[in-house]
Amino acid sequence: MGFSSSNLENPRRMLSGFNGASTTSLGDIMLPIQADPVTLNVQFSVIEDLSPFNAILGRVWLHGMKSIPSTYHQMVSYLTEDRQIDLYYSQLATQQCYQVAREAGSSSDNGPPPKSASLADQ
Template identity: 40%
Template structure:
């Protein structure tokens, strides 16, 4: 396959063809973390960290001893402090072969209720050089073989 060093990333109306507009849906995707297909992952440009919820952590079969302790609390929208159980680094793969990337993601593991299994925030989106569009419900990112993409599910 030809290698592309600097793919052009953009969105078109064709990218939004399967969506019903107007919408205010959240950008929720699937990822592959470790060897686990994870559903209900929120892409949140407003989050300053990547979060993995404890029930998903448990379902992945990761032993709690892998957590690296941290004492930095998270402050929620309502000002409530949430103390993470720890930090875990997981290999995450996104995209369809060959337009895919695999990178290590450092997740804060929190034990609180959520409709999501994980949140991908700015640290990962920036590491992926990802561009998001809530209108198109898509994430696009450069790969060695052209632009990769994730559609909301």
């Protein structure tokens, strides 16, 4: 993703996944998240695991954007000075990201496939 492991802080924290399984983080990193025209810096925990998600944006980002999430509509809405912005979930994009991560893991020449790096919001 274009950052070095020296940029990570608080390494080796235990995190619980959605399925209840535990994993150890590689560390935390602050990244700018741009949802035009708003950009917010969000702290992420980096984990090494195959995931259909590139990033999980949680309450910190939702509150910072002053957004309104809708699980029913699979979208997030927020207001700017001049309009309402709607961000929609894309199942196709999710499947493509997951497939790329799987293929990257299976193309390794040294032993078992490495797990792709994912980001999980604090």
